[in-house]
Amino acid sequence: MPITFITGATSGFGKAAAEKFAANGHALIINGRREDRLQALSNKLQEQYHVAVLPLVFDVRDQQAVFNAVQGLSAEWQQIDILVNNAGLAAGRDFFNEADLNDWNTMVDTNIKGFMYVAQAVSKLMVPLKKGHIINIGSIAGKQVYEKGNVYCATKHAVDALNQAMRIDLLRHNIRVTAIHPGAxxxxxxxxxxxGDAKAASEVYTGMKALTAEDIAETIYWTTTLPPHVCVNDMIVTCVQQADAFYYNRV
Known part of the structure; x- marks a missing residue:
C-alpha cells in the first residue's frame, strides 16, 4: 500500500486530495493546524475507504515542529511514496504601499518557509529509497503578477523556482518533482x-464555472499514475473561462 503525505489537508485542495488518494487505496499521513477537522477527516477516510490514516497536527511555519513530526514517524510510516506539498494561503489583497505587514509575514512564513521545511524533511526520507514523488502546489500567481497580488504572487513565484531547484537537486536520487499551478x-x-468577507469572496467567481478542489485533486492524482520513468514537471490548470491570470470570459 503506497503512503502519501498531504499537508494542509483540513480544507480545499488538501482535503480533496486526501479523499482521492484514500479512495485509491493509499495509506495517508495528513497534516493540518485544526485538530478537530483533521481528526474528523481521518475518521471519515478510515471508515469509508478502510485505509490507514495518520493525522499529524502541526503548523508548517514552525520549523522544529515540522522536523520533529517527520523525524518522529515510525519506520513503517517513513516509507513515504508521495508528498503533496499543499499547505499555503493568501492573506489580504491590497496595494503594495497599503498592505498589512502581518499578512506579508504570514504568507512568506507559510508559502515559502513552511513549504521548504516540509519538502526538505520528507525528501530526506525519500533519498535513501532512491524513489519518491513530490507534488508542489503553486498558483497561476506564480507565473504572472497582478494588481494587489504583490507578496502572494512573490511567494508563488518562489514556489515555482523552488520546484525547479528540487527537481535539479533530487534528480540524482530518482525523485520526481511536479508543480501544479491552479487558476481560479x-x-x-x-x-x-x-x-471572512463571504460576499466579496463569492464575487471572485461570478459569471464563471470555476475549478473545484476535486478538479485539482484529480489532476494531482493523475500525475502519480504515470509510468515511473515519466514526470510532469510543471502544469497550469484553469477552468475553460479563464485564459491566464488576467483574462476571463464571464457570462
Whole structure:
C-alpha cells in the first residue's frame, strides 16, 4: 500500500486530495493546524475507504515542529511514496504601499518557509529509497503578477523556482518533482484571503464555472499514475473561462 503525505489537508485542495488518494487505496499521513477537522477527516477516510490514516497536527511555519513530526514517524510510516506539498494561503489583497505587514509575514512564513521545511524533511526520507514523488502546489500567481497580488504572487513565484531547484537537486536520487499551478478555484481560499468577507469572496467567481478542489485533486492524482520513468514537471490548470491570470470570459 503506497503512503502519501498531504499537508494542509483540513480544507480545499488538501482535503480533496486526501479523499482521492484514500479512495485509491493509499495509506495517508495528513497534516493540518485544526485538530478537530483533521481528526474528523481521518475518521471519515478510515471508515469509508478502510485505509490507514495518520493525522499529524502541526503548523508548517514552525520549523522544529515540522522536523520533529517527520523525524518522529515510525519506520513503517517513513516509507513515504508521495508528498503533496499543499499547505499555503493568501492573506489580504491590497496595494503594495497599503498592505498589512502581518499578512506579508504570514504568507512568506507559510508559502515559502513552511513549504521548504516540509519538502526538505520528507525528501530526506525519500533519498535513501532512491524513489519518491513530490507534488508542489503553486498558483497561476506564480507565473504572472497582478494588481494587489504583490507578496502572494512573490511567494508563488518562489514556489515555482523552488520546484525547479528540487527537481535539479533530487534528480540524482530518482525523485520526481511536479508543480501544479491552479487558476481560479472556488474553495475557502478567497474567504481566507478576504478575511471572512463571504460576499466579496463569492464575487471572485461570478459569471464563471470555476475549478473545484476535486478538479485539482484529480489532476494531482493523475500525475502519480504515470509510468515511473515519466514526470510532469510543471502544469497550469484553469477552468475553460479563464485564459491566464488576467483574462476571463464571464457570462
Amino acid at each position: 478555484a472556488e474553495t475557502e481560499f478567497s474567504l481566507v484571503r478576504l478575511k
